[in-house]
Amino acid sequence: MLLVPIQSLETLIEKIDLRGRRVFVRADLNVPLKDGRITDDSRIRASLPTLERLRDAGARILLASHLGRPKGQRVPELSLEPVATALAGRLDCPVHFVGDCIGDEVEAAAARLADGGILLLENLRFHAGETANDPDFARALARLADTYVNDAFGTAHRAHASTAGMVPFIDHVAAGLLMQKELDALGAALHPERPFVCFLGGAKVSDKLGVLEALIERAETIGVGGAMAYTFLLARGESVGRSLVEPERLDDAKRMLARADERDCRLMLPSDHVVCDRLENPTAIRTVETIPEDMMGVDIGPETAERYAEAALAGRTILWNGPMGIFEIDAFSKGTERLARAVAASKGRSIVGGGDSLAAVNKVGVARDIDHLSTGGGASLEFVQGLTLPGIAALDRPE
DSSP, rough: OOOOOOOOOHHHHHHHHHOOOEEEOOOOOOOOOTTTSSSOOHHHHHHHHHHHHHHHHOEEEEEEOSSOOOOOOGHHHOSSSHHHHHHHHHSOOOOOOOSSSSSSSHHHHHTTTTTOEEEEEEOGGSHHHHHHHHHHHHHHHHHTOOOEEEEOGGTTTTTTIIIIIGGSSSSSEOOOOOHHHHHHHHHHSSEEEEEEEEEEOOOOOOHHHHHHHHHHHSSSSSOOOTTTTHHHHHHOOOTTTTTTOGGGGGGHHHHHHHHHHTTOOEEEEEEEEEEEESSSOOSOEESSSSSOOOOEEEOOHHHHHHHHHHHHHHOOOEESOSSSOTEEEEEEEEHHHHHHHHHOOSSSSSEEEEEHHHHHHHHOOGGGGSSEEEEHHHHHHHHHOOOOOOHHTTTOOOO
């Protein structure tokens, strides 16, 4: 995928007087809720710069997002109404809410907006047409505004009505400030300063297969951790005991190991392991070089953690996605935490994504020392692979 020359929000504002114009903003307000209360407002806070910039420009903002997976049904527990209250508090201004995202009621509410006003629409995915990218639903969304800003990088890999389908029916389009920040930062992984060092973790090789294949072609070093490492170790003929493996991915693992050798890409695997007999109330936890048959690997060992840390410190561009062990259990989080400190201490440009990796840098207290904390999830991984993201491709058009 080429880095597309999409229009930035600042360029849009320079070209067009947005005062009094209706601007449809696709944001990512998919926040966790418990008993109707928002438990983490990180995504709300991330959306504020774009909203504040548009308010300053006098735009009339139609704000849209999904929340959860209601599968085309109206699910009261997944209403965005609590988000309107949270946004109003963060922005220190009224945020109006309407109980649908298309139709006469919504169009009437949009018509009442004042310059700088914000109307939050109800959950887009209450309509099946959103995820189906239904043309009629897309046109109904497009009728609400004449300008479109996509600030939801986390859904840019989805060809949905609000991310792709409605865009051709809008006169002016741009990337929001958060979207632009993600694209600029992740672009460093497509054109890295070298050495380019990557760390990938998580449970399954299948979840990271595409990005692993792509990074082997571009990186000097890749460190593999988490349960996915045991599939590679088994493919190399090493004992993995009762560790989680994907037998159906052994051939893929062998192929990637061979390709890394061909490319002179150093594919690092754990050389020591934290193991236990069971996850719940384990009676035995120890560090070993060879995993016993009756034990399972749950974290990289201290020697491996130091090797990975040294590689991170040597990198000029560092990309990290996924934990090195079962990070949510403190006894099995040490490898992930050591890597977090090393990535933060590196003088290279650091990019960290994935929920557990972000949690690790926050837990260790080094988030401020990471150059870019990506909230994109699957979109980040697809972008790094060089794949075309529909939400970004839709913005690539002459203005």
